[in-house]
Amino acid sequence: MAENKLLEAFNRSSYPVAGHGKRTVGVLQEALATVDAEVDSDVYGSGKLIEDFQAKMADVLGKETAVFFPSGTMAQQIALRIWSDRKGLQKVAYHPLSHLEIHEEDGLKKLHGLESVLLGEKDRVPTLADIQKLGDDVACVLLELPQREIGGQLPEFAELEAISAYCRERGIVLHLDGARLFEILPFYQKTAAEVCALFDSVYVSFYKGIGAIAGAILAGDESFTKESKVWKRRHGGDLISLYPYILSADYYYEQRVPKMAQYMEEARELAALYNECPAVETRPEVPVSNMMHVHIALPKEQVEPIFVSVCEETGVGLTASLREVDADYCYFEVSIGDRYATVPKEALRKAFALLSESLGTVAR
Amino acid sequence: MAENKLLEAFNRSSYPVAGHGKRTVGVLQEALATVDAEVDSDVYGSGKLIEDFQAKMADVLGKETAVFFPSGTMAQQIALRIWSDRKGLQKVAYHPLSHLEIHEEDGLKKLHGLESVLLGEKDRVPTLADIQKLGDDVACVLLELPQREIGGQLPEFAELEAISAYCRERGIVLHLDGARLFEILPFYQKTAAEVCALFDSVYVSFYKGIGAIAGAILAGDESFTKESKVWKRRHGGDLISLYPYILSADYYYEQRVPKMAQYMEEARELAALYNECPAVETRPEVPVSNMMHVHIALPKEQVEPIFVSVCEETGVGLTASLREVDADYCYFEVSIGDRYATVPKEALRKAFALLSESLGTVAR
Numbered sequence: 001m002a003e004n005k006l007l008e009a010f011n012r013s014s015y016p017v018a019g020h021g022k023r024t025v026g027v028l029q030e031a032l033a034t035v036d037a038e039v040d041s042d043v044y045g046s047g048k049l050i051e052d053f054q055a056k057m058a059d060v061l062g063k064e065t066a067v068f069f070p071s072g073t074m075a076q077q078i079a080l081r082i083w084s085d086r087k088g089l090q091k092v093a094y095h096p097l098s099h100l101e102i103h104e105e106d107g108l109k110k111l112h113g114l115e116s117v118l119l120g121e122k123d124r125v126p127t128l129a130d131i132q133k134l135g136d137d138v139a140c141v142l143l144e145l146p147q148r149e150i151g152g153q154l155p156e157f158a159e160l161e162a163i164s165a166y167c168r169e170r171g172i173v174l175h176l177d178g179a180r181l182f183e184i185l186p187f188y189q190k191t192a193a194e195v196c197a198l199f200d201s202v203y204v205s206f207y208k209g210i211g212a213i214a215g216a217i218l219a220g221d222e223s224f225t226k227e228s229k230v231w232k233r234r235h236g237g238d239l240i241s242l243y244p245y246i247l248s249a250d251y252y253y254e255q256r257v258p259k260m261a262q263y264m265e266e267a268r269e270l271a272a273l274y275n276e277c278p279a280v281e282t283r284p285e286v287p288v289s290n291m292m293h294v295h296i297a298l299p300k301e302q303v304e305p306i307f308v309s310v311c312e313e314t315g316v317g318l319t320a321s322l323r324e325v326d327a328d329y330c331y332f333e334v335s336i337g338d339r340y341a342t343v344p345k346e347a348l349r350k351a352f353a354l355l356s357e358s359l360g361t362v363a364r
Numbered sequence: 365m366a367e368n369k370l371l372e373a374f375n376r377s378s379y380p381v382a383g384h385g386k387r388t389v390g391v392l393q394e395a396l397a398t399v400d401a402e403v404d405s406d407v408y409g410s411g412k413l414i415e416d417f418q419a420k421m422a423d424v425l426g427k428e429t430a431v432f433f434p435s436g437t438m439a440q441q442i443a444l445r446i447w448s449d450r451k452g453l454q455k456v457a458y459h460p461l462s463h464l465e466i467h468e469e470d471g472l473k474k475l476h477g478l479e480s481v482l483l484g485e486k487d488r489v490p491t492l493a494d495i496q497k498l499g500d501d502v503a504c505v506l507l508e509l510p511q512r513e514i515g516g517q518l519p520e521f522a523e524l525e526a527i528s529a530y531c532r533e534r535g536i537v538l539h540l541d542g543a544r545l546f547e548i549l550p551f552y553q554k555t556a557a558e559v560c561a562l563f564d565s566v567y568v569s570f571y572k573g574i575g576a577i578a579g580a581i582l583a584g585d586e587s588f589t590k591e592s593k594v595w596k597r598r599h600g601g602d603l604i605s606l607y608p609y610i611l612s613a614d615y616y617y618e619q620r621v622p623k624m625a626q627y628m629e630e631a632r633e634l635a636a637l638y639n640e641c642p643a644v645e646t647r648p649e650v651p652v653s654n655m656m657h658v659h660i661a662l663p664k665e666q667v668e669p670i671f672v673s674v675c676e677e678t679g680v681g682l683t684a685s686l687r688e689v690d691a692d693y694c695y696f697e698v699s700i701g702d703r704y705a706t707v708p709k710e711a712l713r714k715a716f717a718l719l720s721e722s723l724g725t726v727a728r
Contacts, residue, residue, distance in 0.1 A: 026401030028608055037390030041577075070434055074600025107598030111475045207604055213405075214603045234471030235599050236438025239578045240571055244392055244608030 006321060009308045013317030015347055017270065020211040020256075020337035028213055028244060031251035041241045045229060053246050054217070061202050062193025063219035067228050068246055070237050072179055073104050075203045075218040078231040080140055081112045082224060083173040083201070087139035093117040094142040095126055097149035099177065111235075125155050128162045134172070141167060144177035145195070146184050151283035151293030151333070157188050164198035176202040182253075183209040183289040186261035200224075206249035209263065209290050210256050211337060215245035256338075263290035263336040270334065273348070277356040279363040290336040294319070298362060300330040306358040316343065316351035370685060373672045377681030379711055381634065384575040384620075384701035392577055392608060395615035405605045409593060417610050418581070425566050426557025427583035431592050432610055434601050436543055437468050439567045439582040442595040444504055445476045446588060447537040447565070451503035457481040458506040459490055461513035463541065475599075489519050492526045498536070505531060508541035509559070510548050515647035515657035515697070521552050528562035538562065543569040546617075547653040550625035564588075570613035573627065573654050574620050575701060579609035620702075627654035627700040634698065637712070641720040643727040654700040658683070662726060664694040670722040680707065680715035 010016060021027070042050035050068055058066035069075040077100070080092045092108070094100060096118040100108050108114050117138055120130035125147050134141070143163070146152035155163075167174040176199040181192060188195060196202045201220035206212040218228055232238045267287035274280050279297045296303050300322050311317050319332040374380060385391070406414035414432055422430035433439040441464070444456045456472070458464060460482040464472050472478050481502055484494035489511050498505070507527070510516035519527075531538040540563040545556060552559060560566045565584035570576040582592055596602045631651035638644050638658050646656045660667050664686050675681050683696040 022402075023405040023407065023605065024401060025396065025399050025403045025405065025607060025611070027405075029396055029399075029401055032389065032393055032396065035389050035393075037388060037393055038386075039389045041387040041389065041391075043387065069600070071600040071603055073597070073602075077600065104600075105594050105597045107600065111598055213605045213608065230469050233437070233469045234475055236433070236435040236441065236468075236471065236601060237599075238437075239435055241387065241577045243389060244577065247389070 006304055006308055006311075006319070009311040010317040010320035013311050014315035015343040016317035017340055017343055017348070018319070018334045018336065019339055021339060027211070028248055031212070031248040034251060035247055041243050042246065044240055045232070045238050049243050050246055053250055056250075057204070057217045058219055060192050061196045061204065061217070061219045062191075063196060063202060064221045065225040066217050066219035067225045067232065068242055069216045069218055069232060070214065070239065070242060070245065072099070072177075072203050072205050072216040073107065074232065074235050074237045075216045075228070076100060076142070076175070076177060077104070077108050077112055078228050078235065079175050079201050079203065079218055079220075080108060080114060080142065081231060082227050083140040083175065084112075084114055087173065089137055089139035091115045091117050091138045092140045092142060093119045093131070093134055093138050094177075095119055095144060095147060096122045097147070098142065098144060099148075099179070100142070102149070123150060125150070125153050127155070128159060128166060131163055131166060131172075138172060140173040140175055142175045142177055143199075144179070146180055146289050146291070148180065148291070152180065152183075152287065152289045152291035153284050154184060154187065154288045157190065160198055173201070174199045178202050179205040180208050180289060180291070182257050183260055183263070183291070186264050187288040206245070206253065209260060209335065209337070210249065210252045212248040212252040213245050215242070215249050259338075260290065262341070264288070266290075266340045267292055267334070267336045270336065270340070273352045277352065278360045280359065291334065293331050293333050295329070295331040296359070297329055298359065299328055300324040302362045303330055303359075306355065306362070309358065310351050310355050314347055314351040314354060316347050318351065318355070370668055370672055370683070373675040374681040374684035377675050378679035379707040380681035381704055381707055381712070382683070382698045382700065383703055385703060391575070392612055395576070395612040398615060399611055405607050406610065408604055409596070409602050413607055414610055417614055420614075421568070421581045422583055424556050425560045425568065425581070425583045426555075427560060427566060428585045429589040430581050430583035431589045431596065432606055433580045433582055433596060434578065434603065434606060434609065436463070436541075436567050436569050436580040437471065438596065438599050438601045439580045439592070440464060440506070440539070440541060441468070441472050441476055442592050442599065443539050443565045443567065443582055443584075444472060444478060444506065445595060446591050447504040447539065448476075448478055451537065453501055453503035455479045455481050455502045456504045456506060457483045457495070457498055457502050458541075459483055459508060459511060460486045461511070462506065462508060463512075463543070464506070466513070487514055489514070489517050491519070492523060492530060495527055495530060495536075502536060504537040504539055506539045506541055507563075508543070510544055510653050510655070512544065512655070516544065516547075516651065516653045516655035517648050518548060518551065518652045521554065524562055537564045539564060540566040542566050544572050544653060544655070546621050547573040547624055547627070547655070550628050551652040570609070570617065573624060573699065573701065574613065574616045576612040576616040577609055579606070579613050623702075624654065626705070628652070630654075630704045631656055631698070631700045634700065634704070637716045641716065642724045644723065655698065657695050657697050659693070659695040660723070661693055662723065663692055664688040666726045667694055667723075670719065670726070673722065674715050674719050678711055678715040678718060680711050682715065682719070
């Protein structure tokens with residue numbers, strides 16, 4: 001079955017369960033409709049529009065200063081470069097499935113000449129013990145909270161505190177990949193600033209759970225963010241106008257950060273439904289943010305038609321795609337957003353009854 | 365006198381003569397108002413929205429393919445890196461006042477490890493003779509048309525043809541910094557494709573004469589642009605959504621490219637007015653695009669109050685700032701856009717009568 005058959009069914013579904021909505025031009029139009037046409041653009045990183053948002057985010061994250069970047073890829077490479085230069089060391093450590101390792105075409109290595117040390121194992125979050133095994137030649141450890149490529153898993157907060165204390169004692173810089181930082185605050189029952197206090201520098205994204213257009217913030221002390229602006233220009237990220245991203249980031253931040261606890265509860269409800277189906281388990285079993293991975297111990301070509309049928313017969317779009325792990329195993333990612341609350345409970349119940357029954361047939 | 369007194373007077377003026385208008389959020393709102401809210405975002409460089417615009421620009425520039433970038437800084441570093449890698453040489457040549465040399469915090473050197481060879485002299489455009497002096501260790505020559513930092517000067521088209529033929533014969537790659545390419549087509553009386561045919565790769569910008577929000581196109585053959593997309597991701601420029609820039613680039617491209625001949629004629633009219641004033645000369649004397657530099661052989665602190673007075677007494681904003689060259693010399697840049705045509709001729713005549721008289725007083 002063609003991949004796009006599932007995508008097409010999902011796109012036609014009455015009740016897609018994941019995300020906030022389609023990524024259309026309307027998302028930006030809605031945000032801009034709230035802004036006066038006479039408001040001045042930012043200009044190469046200066047101006048009230050960008051400076052106000054940077055100050056707001058510095059405050060939220062409990063850091064001295066913050067800089068708006070077009071992307072997290074750019075912001076994080078730059079953070080690691082700055083710390084490496086300061087330490088005079090070329091190695092940085094992160095999870096084997098970090099965005100930097102698998103989604104950035106080795107920009108860190110090809111542009112900055114840095115080397116990566118992979119922390120711990122692919123299928124779990126890094127531990128203090130992993131970090132204690134690092135040599136003296138590592139400038140910086142990057143922790144991603146939650147660890148996206150394994151379904152959004154998190155260490156205990158006490159473990160984080162121990163890691164932070166250890167790194168400070170040993171002079172290892174600790175950087176937070178907080179692409180989904182706001183999404184985990186309800187689980188930790190901490191403010192963003194309380195989490196960020198454990199780290200020397202922090203990146204957050206605005207188009208994951210917040211659902212804006214694009215863009216990122218990098219925060220830290222003033223000498224760090226000042227240096228990051230020089231690298232931002234070198235990367236070609238110091239655009240004359242970043243306001244389309246900034247204005248939408250601010251608009252959707254205000255709308256959705258207060259709903260992160262709701263999204264997590266909904267993710268937990270959905271995970272429970274999945275975990276009752278034959279051959280299915282979610283990671284984490286109980287979500288700690290708005291996201292999870294749904295693993296199915298069956299061949300993708302058997303599972304795909306089932307999700308298409310569920311979609312077509314109940315109107316509930318559970319997923320737009322399946323990723324094959326091997327001949328007997330597939331999975332997909334779910335991130336809960338505004339859409340979940342609009343799915344009628346009865347439709348959801350019917351969808352899972354059908355899914356469970358159909359998977360049971362092939363799993364036998 | 366504080367720099368911002370002139371800026372403030374300019375910002376309050378009834379008839380600013382340069383540019384299209386203020387860089388406000390309204391510029392984007394206007395472009396987006398023409399787009400259906402249901403149009404899908406581009407997604408990491410894919411999707412109809414970005415692919416259609418790239419195909420349109422490839423066609424306009426007469427190249428096989430084109431890639432949209434958030435900035436020219438990113439696009440051009442990447443172009444030079446690709447050509448250098450292919451040649452196995454680390455040196456690239458360009459004008460001493462190239463954007464790469466003076467406005468990018470040495471990104472080309474710090475991120476890509478390339479070395480620059482400065483072509484010819486600061487105050488004139490590079491010639492074939494300059495290029496003939498280059499050693500065998502230069503991978504690529506970048507020509508900027510027009511040469512912005514010297515007022516937007518151009519070589520004769522025949523000289524360009526000779527340079528292109530020489531580079532092809534010698535196996536030197538020729539790249540066009542066409543940040544203001546559309547602005548010079550009326551002078552050369554050529555299509556964009558006819559100019560670009562002399563070059564192996566081309567960059568064009570959308571927020572100079574075109575006046576969009578930000579963004580750039582890099583064009584060349586398919587293997588070149590394919591490689592450029594990998595580097596775009598490494599730089600952190602492969603954003604999930606670039607549509608705010610693409611849609612506005614397309615909107616203002618359609619509006620303003622047909623007016624480039626008008627802008628040039630207006631720049632020439634304005635230059636003639638300046639060249640009649642004491643101590644003033646424009647570079648070029650007769651503009652070859654919509655831009656020029658206005659040089660004044662007088663101290664900045666004497667000139668600044670004169671421009672403030674002209675602005676306050678006639679309502680005509682001639683410039684928002686002056687750059688000091690030395691104690692006896694200053695200059696400013698003018699780029700003509702939509703505003704010029706809205707300045708009443710009588711106000712302009714009065715402004716230049718006052719400017720000429722006032723400069724005559726201090727120049728004595």
